[in-house]
Amino acid sequence: MSELFRPAAEWELQSMIARLAREKRGIEVVGHGALRNTGRVASSDVVLTTSGLKGVTLYEPTELVMSARSGTPVYEIESVLAARGQMLAFEPVDLGPTTGAPGGALSIGGVFATNFSGSRRISVGSARDNLLGVRAVNGRGELFKSGGRVMKNVAGLDVARGLTGSWGTLAVMTEVTFKVAPLPQTMQTLAFVGLPDDLAIEALSVAMATPLEVSGAVHLPKNCAERLKVAKLKHVGQSLTLLRLETFSTSIDERKEKLKAALKVYGNPIELDPEETFSLWSEFRTLSVMPFSTDTSLWRISTLPTKAPEIVAAIQKFMDAVAFYDWSGALVWLEVPAAADAGAADVRRAVAVRGGHATLIRAEPEIRSTVDVFEPLKPEIERLTRGIKSAFDPNGLLNRGRMYADF
Amino acid sequence: MPHIELPEPDVGVLRRLPILIEGLKSRVGQDLLIVDEDGRRAYETDAFTSYRRVPMLVVLPRTTEEVSKILKYCHENDVKVIPRGAGTSLCGGSLPTEDAIVLCISKMNRVIEIDYANRLARLEAGITNLQITAQVAAEGFFYAPDPSSQLACTLAGNLAMNSGGAHCLKYGVTTHNILGVKMVLIDGTVVEIGGSALERNGYDLLSLVIGSEGQLGVITEATVKLVPSPEGARPMMIGFRSPEAAGSCVSAIIAAGIIPVAIEYMDHAAIEVCEAFAGAGYPLDVEALLIVEVEGSESEIGILLGRIAEIAARFDPKTVQISADADQSARIWAGRKAAFGAIGRISDYLCMDGTIPLAQLPHALTRISQICAEYGLKVANIFHAGDGNLHPLILYDANSPEEANNAEMAGEAILKLCVELGGCLTGEHGVGIEKRELMTTQFSATDLTVQMRIKTVFDPTWRLNPAKVFPLAFSDVMRAGNAASTPEAA
Ligand SMILES: Cc1cc2nc3c(=O)[nH]c(=O)nc-3n(C[C@H](O)[C@H](O)[C@H](O)COP(=O)(O)OP(=O)(O)OC[C@H]3O[C@@H](n4cnc5c(N)ncnc54)[C@H](O)[C@@H]3O)c2cc1C
Numbered sequence: 001m002s003e004l005f006r007p008a009a010e011w012e013l014q015s016m017i018a019r020l021a022r023e024k025r026g027i028e029v030v031g032h033g034a035l036r037n038t039g040r041v042a043s044s045d046v047v048l049t050t051s052g053l054k055g056v057t058l059y060e061p062t063e064l065v066m067s068a069r070s071g072t073p074v075y076e077i078e079s080v081l082a083a084r085g086q087m088l089a090f091e092p093v094d095l096g097p098t099t100g101a102p103g104g105a106l107s108i109g110g111v112f113a114t115n116f117s118g119s120r121r122i123s124v125g126s127a128r129d130n131l132l133g134v135r136a137v138n139g140r141g142e143l144f145k146s147g148g149r150v151m152k153n154v155a156g157l158d159v160a161r162g163l164t165g166s167w168g169t170l171a172v173m174t175e176v177t178f179k180v181a182p183l184p185q186t187m188q189t190l191a192f193v194g195l196p197d198d199l200a201i202e203a204l205s206v207a208m209a210t211p212l213e214v215s216g217a218v219h220l221p222k223n224c225a226e227r228l229k230v231a232k233l234k235h236v237g238q239s240l241t242l243l244r245l246e247t248f249s250t251s252i253d254e255r256k257e258k259l260k261a262a263l264k265v266y267g268n269p270i271e272l273d274p275e276e277t278f279s280l281w282s283e284f285r286t287l288s289v290m291p292f293s294t295d296t297s298l299w300r301i302s303t304l305p306t307k308a309p310e311i312v313a314a315i316q317k318f319m320d321a322v323a324f325y326d327w328s329g330a331l332v333w334l335e336v337p338a339a340a341d342a343g344a345a346d347v348r349r350a351v352a353v354r355g356g357h358a359t360l361i362r363a364e365p366e367i368r369s370t371v372d373v374f375e376p377l378k379p380e381i382e383r384l385t386r387g388i389k390s391a392f393d394p395n396g397l398l399n400r401g402r403m404y405a406d407f
Numbered sequence: 408m409p410h411i412e413l414p415e416p417d418v419g420v421l422r423r424l425p426i427l428i429e430g431l432k433s434r435v436g437q438d439l440l441i442v443d444e445d446g447r448r449a450y451e452t453d454a455f456t457s458y459r460r461v462p463m464l465v466v467l468p469r470t471t472e473e474v475s476k477i478l479k480y481c482h483e484n485d486v487k488v489i490p491r492g493a494g495t496s497l498c499g500g501s502l503p504t505e506d507a508i509v510l511c512i513s514k515m516n517r518v519i520e521i522d523y524a525n526r527l528a529r530l531e532a533g534i535t536n537l538q539i540t541a542q543v544a545a546e547g548f549f550y551a552p553d554p555s556s557q558l559a560c561t562l563a564g565n566l567a568m569n570s571g572g573a574h575c576l577k578y579g580v581t582t583h584n585i586l587g588v589k590m591v592l593i594d595g596t597v598v599e600i601g602g603s604a605l606e607r608n609g610y611d612l613l614s615l616v617i618g619s620e621g622q623l624g625v626i627t628e629a630t631v632k633l634v635p636s637p638e639g640a641r642p643m644m645i646g647f648r649s650p651e652a653a654g655s656c657v658s659a660i661i662a663a664g665i666i667p668v669a670i671e672y673m674d675h676a677a678i679e680v681c682e683a684f685a686g687a688g689y690p691l692d693v694e695a696l697l698i699v700e701v702e703g704s705e706s707e708i709g710i711l712l713g714r715i716a717e718i719a720a721r722f723d724p725k726t727v728q729i730s731a732d733a734d735q736s737a738r739i740w741a742g743r744k745a746a747f748g749a750i751g752r753i754s755d756y757l758c759m760d761g762t763i764p765l766a767q768l769p770h771a772l773t774r775i776s777q778i779c780a781e782y783g784l785k786v787a788n789i790f791h792a793g794d795g796n797l798h799p800l801i802l803y804d805a806n807s808p809e810e811a812n813n814a815e816m817a818g819e820a821i822l823k824l825c826v827e828l829g830g831c832l833t834g835e836h837g838v839g840i841e842k843r844e845l846m847t848t849q850f851s852a853t854d855l856t857v858q859m860r861i862k863t864v865f866d867p868t869w870r871l872n873p874a875k876v877f878p879l880a881f882s883d884v885m886r887a888g889n890a891a892s893t894p895e896a897a
Pocket residue numbers: 028029030031032033034035036038039040050070071092093094095096105106107108109110111113114116117167168169171172173174300359360361373399402
């Protein structure tokens with residue numbers, strides 16, 4: 001086990017990284033380490049965790065803004081928000097359970113570093129869209145800030161959002177400031193039964209084109225729908241196409257009727273009340289329909305909704321795959337049988353010809369060290385990516401190999 | 408106006424001009440070039456009109472390939488390039504220098520693809536903001552960011568400035584509504600950043616490009632999200648006896664869990680001028696006016712406006728007026744939308760653009776009046792209250808150099824105040840030359856160095872829109888073409 005650094009304050013974190021940078025020692029950055037067994041297997045001399053940097057530093061409910069130290073657990077943030085009737089609108093997903101790590105351990109810094117967002121992303125944007133500002137230390141040991149705490153800010157380059165999705169390879173965030181949202185007063189779900197994938201995606205698109213502010217649009221083919229736990233849907237035995245409405249109480253029935261009318265041709269949906277709706281979408285937050293297993297690998301594919309069923313069908317020609325379509329089809333979680341390359345060649349080919357990109361989320365460490373976990377970059381984008389990496393971390397110390405094999 | 412410094416033109420480049428013209432002609436043809444002085448003069452300034460410089464040449468490409476050829480040529484010949492859309496920048500973002508080429512993409516305004524099933528459109532970036540919505544409105548969609556300049560400004564300018572508008576409280580600003588761009592780097596390389604999928608692959612380079620004020624590359628195409636049009640929308644007006652009451656009311660609305668699509672604020676001075684101009688029916692006996700708009704079905708609108716009226720009642724409003732019909736709604740917005748023009752009829756003005764945390768609103772308004780009074784000037788305040796984006800309009804007489812100078816000084820003091828209160832230097836107009844030297848009030852030397860290194864990755868010799876955004880003293884080495892010696896922060 002490598003040496004562990006656990007700074008308790010921002011200045012301490014900065015001085016540690018500055019020293020490690022002088023000594024040119026590779027640093028593995030972790031939040032609570034909930035996902036150390038996913039992603040590429042990084043090589044490092046020391047581990048630096050933000051788990052000692054905790055606490056909400058600013059919360060203005062009437063301005064819908066919060067700041068927190070990066071190691072603050074997400075559940076802590078969500079409970080502070082809930083007490084004031086608010087939430088993280090982008091509905092962070094906890095991948096711990098599906099990747100064999102403990103659930104409930106996400107850090108808020110890890111959330112923004114990986115830019116992961118749940119089902120509500122289609123109506124409120126991603127984690128990145130909700131980020132307002134960061135304080136961070138780069139691989140040179142320099143502390144810098146970007147963005148701020150106000151919603152509108154165009155002073156200088158948007159470095160804060162630029163850090164989202166960089167997996168701790170550019171800088172270690174010490175504090176993040178983000179938008180929060182009011183909790184919806186009530187919610188309901190419509191579940192259409194038995195639609196084939198392409199027709200289901202069409203139905204979701206029709207729903208998303210209405211002004212009814214659908215806040216979740218998911219399709220589960222039959223073999224995936226069977227894994228649901230919610231009583232009302234558990235034994236349906238057919239594919240399920242799910243639409244969530246969240247609004248104020250006096251309006252929900254009106255919206256539901258309008259949505260049913262708009263989707264008449266797709267059949268008569270099963271209706272879920274607020275409690276059932278809450279349980280159902282909580283299942284998606286832990287991806288319980290894609291449970292941890294060493295017999296399968298898990299892919300995450302980002303594409304155009306209309307292309308998603310084609311991609312899944314193309315992959316299914318080569319292997320048994322179970323799909324879960326989120327974001328009205330723009331995001332596909334795909335479980336494939338474990339194989340030497342986790343099916344990478346076929347998955348990437350199927351995606352490449354139809355547009356989009358695929359990330360390997362779950363596979364044995366040996367596979368994740370040999371197969372590209374993230375979609376390989378086009379040469380000119382790779383050139384810029386390497387340039388950005390070396391602007392922030394010229395010696396390649398932070399999370400070396402976490403995203404790409406050689407940097 | 409005197410005090411913003413513009414770099415001296417490079418006489419070496421000017422001497423080479425005839426050769427450069429020939430070189431460009433042979434690569435993209437004569438018809439794309441504007442060489443004559445009258446033609447070039449049309450590009451000497453943007454909407455920040457107090458500064459002007461006639462560029463040495465203007466090019467109006469029609470395709471990405473032509474943009475690529477032009478940039479490659481400029482790169483090889485060490486010529487500065489100022490990207491330009493419609494020139495409505497309010498911070499001097501597209502202001503040229505005499506030794507630079509203006510590359511204006513306003514001719515690139517085609518719709519490439521509209522994909523309703525996936526709710527996106529791919530467009531050439533010279534299309535105007537309003538044209539995008541016009542193309543898709545019949546199918547029940549719109550493009551959400553709505554800067555007040557939307558009739559004229561281009562998608563490219565919006566991307567470069569990360570523009571927002573009255574409705575961004577609900578729909579976000581440009582960066583929330585873009586999936587990808589096609590951009591040409593200074594060496595002529597064409598890159599696709601982002602794409603049409605919702606999630607990006609690898610580093611979020613798109614976030615760096617949006618709002619980069621023409622510093623990283625020339626954007627030629629973009630893929631935008633299409634948003635379903637709401638069933639209906641209706642505003643209400645609430646007049647208050649004090650700015651404090653109006654500010655508290657905004658907070659109370661949001662605390663109640665209601666997020667209107669827009670909350671616009673006007674102070675007494677602004678109300679008077681706008682009413683005189685537009686006859687919108689604004690109350691003249693109030694100190695602050697809120698225009699609050701909500702969306703939804705008829706019944707939802709009724710419920711929401713009713714609840715907002717109840718909340719407002721707690722702050723002892725003088726008037727509460729819910730729009731009864733489309734006509735009245737249009738009139739209410741006409742006053743607000745004409746505000747800048749209306750004020751322009753009675754006085755020259757400097758339009759500031761800072762953002763503050765909402766809780767600081769009453770304090771900020773008091774200080775703004777004090778600051779302007781210290782300089783012997785009047786001020787009218789109009790702003791997007793939902794997100795604390797202030798637009799103090801400092802009134803002055805442009806024929807008096809002294810007043811002009813005072814207005815600039817007062818403006819500077821106001822922006823510093825915004826930063827002090829926890830806000831920022833610019834909410835939507837950008838930094839350009841206007842706020843370039845003020846960047847040090849918001850950012851440390853390291854913060855700025857981090858940003859400048861990113862510029863250097865994209866534009867190693869600093870030929871794209873140099874002398875904007877970053878304080879001159881910080882960027883002089885890089886602008887001299889010595890990116891290799893980029894200063895390291897202490
Ligand atoms: C390849 C891959 C793809 C994923 N995709 C998704 C997804 O699509 N949706 C989803 O819901 N979840 C996704 N996850 C899981 C998500 O990353 C984790 O749920 C979350 O980051 C766990 O938080 P943590 O702090 O415990 O994580 P850790 O495992 O400790 O850290 C996660 C990553 O964030 C970095 N990091 C942590 N803290 C900081 C910080 N303060 N500053 C900078 N970097 C930091 C780490 O270096 C590491 O790269 C994915 C994970 C992997 C490996």
